[in-house]
Amino acid sequence: MEIRLAKKAGFCFGVKRAVDLAFESKQIEGTYTFGPIIHNDRVIAELKEQGVNPIDTLEGQDLKRLIIRSHGVAPTVYELAKKQDIDIVDATCPYVKKIHKLVQEHSQKGYAILIIGDCDHPEIQGISGWATAGCFIVKDKMACEMQNLPKKERTYLVVAQTTYKKEVVQEVVDYLKEQGYHFKFINTICNATKERQDEAAQMAQEVDAMLIIGSNFSSNTHKLYEVCQIYCKKSYCIAEASELDKSLLEGCERIGITAGASTPHSVIEEVIAKLKQLND
Ligand code: F3S
Structure with a gap:
């Protein structure tokens, strides 16, 4: 069995920074993270x-x-923390911070804000809070059609969730163009996501099975899985080595491995070790 590990598998820059900051901050009693620091139980x-x-x-x-955490939060959280005299360690990913700034500045200039992403995702909940006059959130082209966005004399700022699939974002942008909306699109998909997805897509075409390691709750892990599924029907998402099922890899000579941005390297190594063990 040949095992191929994607070069970009595991922690991205923003997640590594957040996790490092969290471990460095632990000395003070009464330290909490706002939501789980990353989507990883370990x-x-x-x-x-x-x-x-x-x-x-x-x-x-x-x-x-x-x-x-790296997903960032709405300004109300900073305000509340300040009122309660809470020390803030801001591990918001700088790429997400950039979206906050864009949304805030454009809102103040009178742009309508359209965010392409999952409205239940904490990153989107955080970003929407920076839209001082409210915003629209659509998850895809169909949702955009259904929203029937007001057109008259409005210019939209269009941004996307950092971990979103580029094809879905492009479809919405194309739709807005076709329908004659005035808008300014700033591509806020993170390079780390794009590089992972491109590498995974390429690898999925060259192997017999793909393993995508990451939590069920991780949006970027799920997107990686979707990308791999297009090219390799035997694509499986697992959170850790114990979930490896030998029967699913029956007859597979080449196994590709990638991992979501919140998957620690130790988990990837354990999966590889288990694969080798199963192979023996
Ligand atoms: Fe930041 Fe991109 Fe990671 S936005 S948290 S470096 S996926």
């Missing part, structure tokens, strides 16, 4: 052992320090 458990727990609200908590 990292969350390690932080818990060191006394850093995730919380969903600032209300009714005895907080000293709050770590904001």
Whole structure:
């Protein structure tokens, strides 16, 4: 069996920075992360052992320090933290910060804001908070058609979730063009995502089976899976080595491996070790 590991598998720059900041910040008692720092149970458990727990609200908590994860948050969270005299460790990915700034500045200039992404995703919830006069959120072209966005005399700023699939974003942009909307599109898809998806797509065409390692809750892991599925029907998403099922890889000579941006390297190594063990 030949095992190929994607060069871009695992932590992206923003996630690595957030995780490092969280581990460095643990010395102060009363340190919490706003939501789980990343979509990875192992990292969350390690932080818990060191006394850093995730919380969903600032209300009714005895907080000293709050770590904001790479997804970023709405300005209301900063305001509330300031009011409660909570020290902020801002691990928002700089690429997400850039979207906050774009959305805020364009809102203030009178642009309507259109965000292409998943409205339930924390990154999108954070970004939408920076739209001072509200915003539209669409997950794809069809949702955009259904929204029936007001057209008259409005110029839109169009941005996308950093981890979104480029094809879905392009379809929405093409639709807006066809329908004659006035808009300014700034491509905010993160390069780390694009590089991972392109590499995964290429690899999926060259192997018999693809393993995509990452949490079920990780949007970028799921997108990687979708991309691989197009080229390789035997694409499987697993969170860790224990989920490897030998029967699914029956008859496969070449196995490709990639991993979402929140998958630690140790998990990838364990999957490779298990694969080798199964092969023996
Ligand atoms: Fe940042 Fe891109 Fe990672 S936006 S968190 S470097 S996927």
